[in-house]
Amino acid sequence: MKIKDLFKNKEVTLSFEVFPPKTDDGYEAVEKAAARIAELKPDFMSVTYGAGGGTSKNTGNIAADLQDKYGVPVLAHLTCVSSTRDLVREVVKSYREKGIENIMALRGDIPKEGRIAFDYNHATELIYDIKSLDESFCIGGACYPEGHVECERQSEDIIHLKEKVDAGCDFLTTQMFFDNSTLYQFLYRIREKGIEVPVVPGIMPITNKRQVARSVALSGSTIPQKMKIMVDRFADDPEKLKEAGIIYASDQIIDLISNGVSHIHVYSMNKPDIAEGIMRNLSTIIR
Template sequence: MKVIDILNSPKPTISLEVFPPKTDAVYASVEQAVEKIADLKPSYMSVTYGAGGGTSSHTVNIAKHIQCDKGVTAIAHLSCISSTHDLVHQQLIKLKEAGIENILALRGDIPEGFEMDNLDYHYASDLAKEISDFGGFCIGGACYPEGHPDSANSVEDIDNLKKKIDAGCQYLTTQMFFDNNIHYKFLYKTREKGIFCPIIPGIMPITNAKQVERAIKLSGTIMPPRFLSIVDRFGDDKEAMAQAGIAYATDQIIDLIANGINHIHVYSMNKPEVAQKILENLSSIVDNKNL
């Protein structure tokens, strides 16, 4: 099934993101976690793509396993900043042969000291265009409600999002945020610029205090005082912080759904227990068949 068909449903749904193993040595343990998450029957699952395509084969294999063996629609991430046209074309063939119909088109992080001259791709819109020309895939893109770190301002950032849509992206998934008002304001700005595709909020359950620093580093996200109070109070207690972080993420999701945003993407961090507790908290709200 193509993700855009799921997103056209009026029923609230939860999708989950997982990441493939970085090495063959941990493949079995990651696969086991992914299987447990798939058993929760989210609306779909996305599988990330390592920097420089380092986990590309694992991304395909995990996505295929999720879809073919576990019966859950899968999205394979594909980044392009360090790829050639030939490598991307080969990856598209592998995904098609694996039965994957959905791709999240990403530029990817630029490695420190990376030479930007003579690249086949500079932007995610370049990759989206190539996937669209190849045909047969539902294409998603990424967006930053608080602004892409490489954009000069929000106007430029949203103009670039419009280029992704024009290049073939059918929906967008946001980077994590912890204040829903940021997302609501972002939606207003995108609609004002003529972007009317589904924009799926990405929610990250923070279950330990160390994740806070990482989240800020990754996305430059603003941590609201209410959330920082939770970290200050429970950050040194592992179980309490996990419970509070799950509750905070659940509250964000309920508020989003109450305000008419029916499809939510959760960054599970390969933690089945976290994904399960969130879905249990939403068992009468989202369209989940197991809970």
């Protein structure tokens, strides 16, 4: 099923993200974790492409298995920062042959060792290419409620976001954020600029103290005072912090749904227990 049609047909959706293994040796463990999450029957699951496309060869295989074995709609990622146009053409063809209908089109992070290809500079160019290769794909894109870390001003970032949507992006998924007011303000700004596609909040449950510093470093996300207090209080008790993090994320989702933002994507980090905890807390709300 195409994600854009799912959003039209269902008032509230909950989806989870998984990522491929860094090496082939880890494939079986990731496969088992993804299967456990799929058994929860989320509305769809996304499968990431890996930094610089390093784990890209497994993205399509995991996505196809989730779709074919468990009947879960899938969103396969495709990043372009280190891809040639020929490689993109091959990946799109592979996704089509596997019956995958949804692609998350991303620029991706620039590898530490530098770029190995220069065919693409922005995700907008990738979206144009996917549409030119096969218009039937439903395409998702990324957006940043607190502004992209490489943009000096959010107004500039929103201009680029409009270009992405005009290129053919059917919906947007946000970078992680921990204060819902940030999202509400962002939605107001982009709607003012004529961006009307569905926006799916990306929620990251913070379940260990290392995630806080990493989240800030990678995304520039602001950590609210109440989250800092939570992490400080339970930092030395991993089980308590994990449960508190699941509850914090669940409360975020409930607030979003209450305010009419009803398609939620959870960055579950290949951890079925986190997905199970979120699903358990929301079972009567999302069904």
